[in-house]
Amino acid sequence: HFHNYWTRHGVFQKDPTFFLGAVSETILLKQSFGEFITNNYTKFKNIQKVCGIYFAYRPALIVNDPKLIQDVMIKDFNSFQNRGILFNHEVDPLAAHLFNLEGQKWRDLRVKLSPTFTSGKLKTMFPTIRSCVKTLEDYLIKSVQNGKNVLNMRDLMARYTTNVISSVAFGIDNDSINDPNNIFRKMGLKIFQVSIKQALIQTLLFFAPALVVKARIKLIPKDLEDFFMTIVKQTIDHREASKENERKDFMQLMIQLKNQGYLSADKDDDENKKSNNSEDVKKLTFNEIAAQAFLFFAAGFETSSSTMNFCLFELSRNPNKQKKVHEELDKALKDMAINDITYEKLNELKYLECCIDEALRLYPIVPALIRESTNDYKFSTSNLKIEKKVPIMIPVMGLQRDPCIYDNPMEFRPERFLDSAHGNGKVQGLFYMPFGDGPRNCIGARMGKLQTKLGLVAILSKFTFELDDKKFLHTELEYDPRQFVLTPKHEVMYKISSRV
Numbered sequence: 001h002f003h004n005y006w007t008r009h010g011v012f013q014k015d016p017t018f019f020l021g022a023v024s025e026t027i028l029l030k031q032s033f034g035e036f037i038t039n040n041y042t043k044f045k046n047i048q049k050v051c052g053i054y055f056a057y058r059p060a061l062i063v064n065d066p067k068l069i070q071d072v073m074i075k076d077f078n079s080f081q082n083r084g085i086l087f088n089h090e091v092d093p094l095a096a097h098l099f100n101l102e103g104q105k106w107r108d109l110r111v112k113l114s115p116t117f118t119s120g121k122l123k124t125m126f127p128t129i130r131s132c133v134k135t136l137e138d139y140l141i142k143s144v145q146n147g148k149n150v151l152n153m154r155d156l157m158a159r160y161t162t163n164v165i166s167s168v169a170f171g172i173d174n175d176s177i178n179d180p181n182n183i184f185r186k187m188g189l190k191i192f193q194v195s196i197k198q199a200l201i202q203t204l205l206f207f208a209p210a211l212v213v214k215a216r217i218k219l220i221p222k223d224l225e226d227f228f229m230t231i232v233k234q235t236i237d238h239r240e241a242s243k244e245n246e247r248k249d250f251m252q253l254m255i256q257l258k259n260q261g262y263l264s265a266d267k268d269d270d271e272n273k274k275s276n277n278s279e280d281v282k283k284l285t286f287n288e289i290a291a292q293a294f295l296f297f298a299a300g301f302e303t304s305s306s307t308m309n310f311c312l313f314e315l316s317r318n319p320n321k322q323k324k325v326h327e328e329l330d331k332a333l334k335d336m337a338i339n340d341i342t343y344e345k346l347n348e349l350k351y352l353e354c355c356i357d358e359a360l361r362l363y364p365i366v367p368a369l370i371r372e373s374t375n376d377y378k379f380s381t382s383n384l385k386i387e388k389k390v391p392i393m394i395p396v397m398g399l400q401r402d403p404c405i406y407d408n409p410m411e412f413r414p415e416r417f418l419d420s421a422h423g424n425g426k427v428q429g430l431f432y433m434p435f436g437d438g439p440r441n442c443i444g445a446r447m448g449k450l451q452t453k454l455g456l457v458a459i460l461s462k463f464t465f466e467l468d469d470k471k472f473l474h475t476e477l478e479y480d481p482r483q484f485v486l487t488p489k490h491e492v493m494y495k496i497s498s499r500v
């Protein structure tokens with residue numbers, strides 16, 4: 001009876017398997033969640049615009065049609081503003097962050113936090129990020145000089161973005177690049193480590209989210225919570241002890257939101273002035289600051305380092321594209337030292353920007369987006385009706401690799417993005433969403449792109465990269481089935497040589 005829900009509602013459904021429903025492949029670790037949604041899109045997109053599936057007995061809907069996706073993400077956003085991630089506020093204070101919050105609570109917080117991500121604010125943080133990049137460059141120079149020229153770049157780049165995020169979110173200068181055992185790196189690894197217990201909790205979140213709240217199940221392990229609560233408390237106390245301890249970073253901005261409820265306008269930050277017109281002066285609490293700092297850390301380091309890694313992977317498989325990046329860097333930077341690169345200079349590097357956009361097309365770090373209907377809803381362009389509280393999946397990776405949308409989709413061709421339309425023009429609607437879309441898109445997209453680009457400038461200005469294992473030249477990557485974010489199953493090693 002449960003597994004006929006979609007058929008009864010006149011919606012095409014993927015045949016469910018006993019008990020586990022449609023997602024048995026992901027639960028049994030045969031494929032990642034992203035691949036499951038992608039395969040489903042590829043198989044069914046020409047049959048129906050939507051496809052019903054089941055998380056065990058819970059119905060969910062995959063929307064395959066770019067125009068219907070536009071309705072969900074933008075046009076009828078009010079009916080789809082939540083992700084439907086439930087947690088117990090009392091047992092999990094750190095989970096009360098922007099990604100998980102719903103309804104008015106999410107709206108209020110989004111309005112408050114948006115001004116912390118304007119380009120004006122990022123410019124003030126630029127020197128901090130640049131000093132992390134300098135550490136990365138120095139590390140690579142030393143490493144190659146010492147004959148250590150085959151490296152796991154995924155790990156190194158995650159250590160670099162860990163340095164950036166811990167500096168700008170917590171104001172703490174740690175050095176995970178030279179010290180892989182640094183506590184921030186260890187905590188970062190722990191966030192993405194999937195123990196059996198965490199895997200069970202994640203499964204429950206999909207299958208029976210209400211149970212997670214009722215049974216007071218903790219989503220964030222206690223040791224992670226203790227670490228982040230303590231570090232935020234210490235940082236706030238230190239900053240508030242003296243004006244001299246203030247810094248230009250997210251933590252300082254959140255302290256302003258705690259003490260006055262809004263951000264003081266910057267003379268050169270027009271976007272911030274606009275958002276400050278808001279009447280809302282409700283102040284952030286300590287727990288709210290801790291939860292956001294935790295989220296910025298979790299959402300900010302792995303996403304950007306994975307983007308750098310996928311971009312480097314494709315540039316190493318495509319030496320002609322890497323050559324073009326080198327030429328652009330040589331022309332724009334002309335032996336400029338990393339410390340002299342400005343925010344404006346970085347914006348001039350258009351081809352490198354296209355390489356990042358193209359890497360995110362082939363390898364969207366978040367391969368499927370999630371929304372939940374907040375009311376019964378009827379799609380405007382079809383007779384399809386869905387009930388309140390149905391999870392909606394948007395198959396980002398499937399769309400971005402669809403040959404009907406991108407010619408030769410598996411080819412790494414950054415030139416597509418020189419043209420703002422970038423698809424082949426045959427399909428209308430939303431189909432490129434590495435940062436999501438609509439009012440609930442990634443709030444840190446600019447920051448993510450900035451640290452990705454600056455990191456790539458540092459490593460590509462001075463070095464040439466090749467894949468150490470030549471089998472990756474022609475085979476597709478496999479993905480870790482335990483991870484929701486797109487993560488290569490096997491480590492790729494890179495051979496690095498100095499350009500001078």
Ligand code: HEM
Binds near residue numbers: 300365444447449
């Ligand atoms: C290349 C790097 C990044 C990628 C690919 C990425 C991708 C995404 C995606 C796909 C979403 C979901 C959007 C949706 O549902 O429509 C998201 C949400 C979010 N991201 Fe990012 N992200 C990146 C970097 C960052 C950084 C650096 C930060 C913060 C420092 C950040 C903070 C967030 C937050 C807070 C949300 C939740 C927004 C909300 O619900 O209002 N992200 N990100």
